[in-house]
Amino acid sequence: MTRTYTSIICFVGLSLFSICKGYGQPSAPQVGSLFGKYESANIDTTNKEQVIHEPRAAFSNTRKPAFLNLMDPSKWFHNRNRMDTTLAILPDSVATVPFAFADFSWLNGTSRKTSDPAFDSKYFTGDVTFDFNYTHSYNKPIDNTVVGSTALSRNNELQLSFLGVGGDIHYNNVRGRIMMQFGTRSTVVPRNDGSSYKGQYDLQTIYRYISEAYAGYHWNVWHGINLDAGIFMSYIGLFSYNNFENWGYQPSYTSDNTPWFFNGLRLQTFPSDKLKVELWLINGWQSYAMFNHSPGMGASIYYRPMEREAFVFNNYYGKDDEGAPGRLRFHSDNSYEYRYFNHPKGSFITKAAFSFTGDFGFENGDGVSPFGKTNASTGTKLPSQNFISGMVYNRLWFGEHFAWTFGGGYMHNPGQYLVLAPTGYADTLFQQQTGPGSTFNAWDFSTTLEWMCSQNMTLKFEFVHRAIENIGAAPGTTPLKGYFAGPGGVTSPSGYANTGGYTYSSSGASVAPPLNSWDGWMPDLVNSENRIILAFLVRF
Numbered sequence: 001m002t003r004t005y006t007s008i009i010c011f012v013g014l015s016l017f018s019i020c021k022g023y024g025q026p027s028a029p030q031v032g033s034l035f036g037k038y039e040s041a042n043i044d045t046t047n048k049e050q051v052i053h054e055p056r057a058a059f060s061n062t063r064k065p066a067f068l069n070l071m072d073p074s075k076w077f078h079n080r081n082r083m084d085t086t087l088a089i090l091p092d093s094v095a096t097v098p099f100a101f102a103d104f105s106w107l108n109g110t111s112r113k114t115s116d117p118a119f120d121s122k123y124f125t126g127d128v129t130f131d132f133n134y135t136h137s138y139n140k141p142i143d144n145t146v147v148g149s150t151a152l153s154r155n156n157e158l159q160l161s162f163l164g165v166g167g168d169i170h171y172n173n174v175r176g177r178i179m180m181q182f183g184t185r186s187t188v189v190p191r192n193d194g195s196s197y198k199g200q201y202d203l204q205t206i207y208r209y210i211s212e213a214y215a216g217y218h219w220n221v222w223h224g225i226n227l228d229a230g231i232f233m234s235y236i237g238l239f240s241y242n243n244f245e246n247w248g249y250q251p252s253y254t255s256d257n258t259p260w261f262f263n264g265l266r267l268q269t270f271p272s273d274k275l276k277v278e279l280w281l282i283n284g285w286q287s288y289a290m291f292n293h294s295p296g297m298g299a300s301i302y303y304r305p306m307e308r309e310a311f312v313f314n315n316y317y318g319k320d321d322e323g324a325p326g327r328l329r330f331h332s333d334n335s336y337e338y339r340y341f342n343h344p345k346g347s348f349i350t351k352a353a354f355s356f357t358g359d360f361g362f363e364n365g366d367g368v369s370p371f372g373k374t375n376a377s378t379g380t381k382l383p384s385q386n387f388i389s390g391m392v393y394n395r396l397w398f399g400e401h402f403a404w405t406f407g408g409g410y411m412h413n414p415g416q417y418l419v420l421a422p423t424g425y426a427d428t429l430f431q432q433q434t435g436p437g438s439t440f441n442a443w444d445f446s447t448t449l450e451w452m453c454s455q456n457m458t459l460k461f462e463f464v465h466r467a468i469e470n471i472g473a474a475p476g477t478t479p480l481k482g483y484f485a486g487p488g489g490v491t492s493p494s495g496y497a498n499t500g501g502y503t504y505s506s507s508g509a510s511v512a513p514p515l516n517s518w519d520g521w522m523p524d525l526v527n528s529e530n531r532i533i534l535a536f537l538v539r540f
Helices: 003-022 066-071 085-089 203-207 425-433
Strands: 024-026 042-044 051-053 063-065 124-137 158-171 174-182 210-219 225-233 261-272 275-282 296-306 309-318 328-342 351-364 386-398 402-412 439-454 457-472 528-539
Touching: 158 210, 174 225, 210 261, 261 296
Parallel strands: none
Antiparallel strands: 024 063, 124 158, 124 528, 158 174, 174 210, 210 225, 225 261, 261 275, 275 296, 296 309, 309 328, 328 351, 351 386, 386 402, 402 439, 439 457, 457 528
C-alpha cells in the first residue's frame, strides 16, 4: 500500500471518528417514504448521481450525542412497516432522508420509478433491467459495426445491450450492492480501459460481467454517512449507465467519453436532506487497475434546493496516461437541471425541463501542457492537451406516458486522450495517429420520442446525427480520413472476422492479421453518420 493510500485512509478514519463524537442523531419516530419501502442504507447507484432511499423522520426536540446512538442497538434497525406516505409532506414534518422532500423522478439520469421495487425483503432489494435496442446507420457498414458509442454496438440487428441483475443487501448498518451485467455493454465498456493491459490476469475478462460490486457501512449521522469499497458508478457526465433512467438513449460526447465506473473507495456524506458531498480514492479514470503509482482522487457535490432544480459538481485528479507517469489529469464536470413548467392536470403539455452540462479538463506534464506553451529550457512549444465540452437537452412531457426530448452537444479534445477508440482495424489506425499534437472536434444532435407504457416499461424511438469537424493526427503520423464506420466497415473486405487470417486469443477475442494482408483494403471511415434507434427497456 502506498503512502498516499495510507495517509488518506487514516484521514478518513479520523474524520469519521470526529463526526461520530461531534454530531448528534435525531431521536424521532419514522414515517413512510415518498419513494416506497427501502432500507435506510440502500442506495440506487445505477445512475451517475446517487439518491439514498430510507424512511423519513420528523425532528425531535431531544438530541443525543451520535456516539451514544451508535452504541444503542435499537438505533441500528429501521422500521420497514408501510405507513401513510401523506405524513411525509405535512408542513410540520421535516424530512431527514436526503432528497426525499420532493419528487425528483423528472431528472435526467435518475430513475422515474416511484412505485415499490418488485423484489423486496428485509435484507435484500432486487434490481433487474432488460435493455434491448435496434439501430440502423444510414452509412450501412458491411460489418454492422457501430464506432464511437458505449450504448450501441451493432447495426441492423436486435441486440441485448444490457441485462442488469442484482440488488442491494442491507443488514443492520452493513450494506452492499451487486449488479451483474450481460449483453453488448459487457464488451463495449471494458474495452476502453487501457489500464487492464498493465501486468497479467486479464482484468477486462475478470470484471466485464460486473457493473457494480461494493460493500460498506452506514452511519446514522447527519442525514447519513456511507463508506463503501469496490466498483461503483461514476457521476461524471450526468447520464445514467442504465438507459431506463435517461431522457435519451445515445448520450452526447460529454457523457459517453467520460467515466461510467470507478474502482476504489467512496465516502458519501449528507449534511442535509438537500446536499450530498462525496469523496473518491480510486485506481483511476474508469480503470480496473492503476496506470501509474498514484491513485485517482475526486469529489462530488450534489445539491437540490427545491423540487424544480438540481446542481451537480464533480472534480477529478489523477495520472492516467500509459508511459507518462508525470502527466497529471484534471477534470471538472458541472450540470444544472431545471423544471420550468409543471401542470400535472394539463390537457397537452404537463411538464417541461432542461439540462445543461459543461466539462473542462486538461493534462499537464511529460511533454504536454493544458493550452500549449514554450519550454523555457529547450525553446520548443509543448502541444495542448485539454477537454472542453457541453451538452443541452430539453424535454416535454405529454401526460404520464409520453415525452419528447431534443438536444445535443460539442466536444473539443486536443490530444484525443478521452476519445473512444474505434474498433476493428480502425483501432489500429487510430492508435498510430493519436497522442500529443493530435486534435478531435465533434458535435451531435438527437431527438427522442418516448412512450412510458408503465412504471416498469419504456419504448424509445430516437434519431441521432453525429459529425466530426476535425480529427488531426499527431506530428509525423498518418491522419485518419474519418471516425465513424462507412459502407466498407472496419473489420475486413467481407465484413466477417473469421476469414482472411483472423486468430483468437485465450479469452475468445478476435485478433486481426496484419493490415497489408488484405491486398490494399483499408477501414472505411467517414466524418458523419445519421442513425435511428429503437429501444425497449424493462426494469423491475
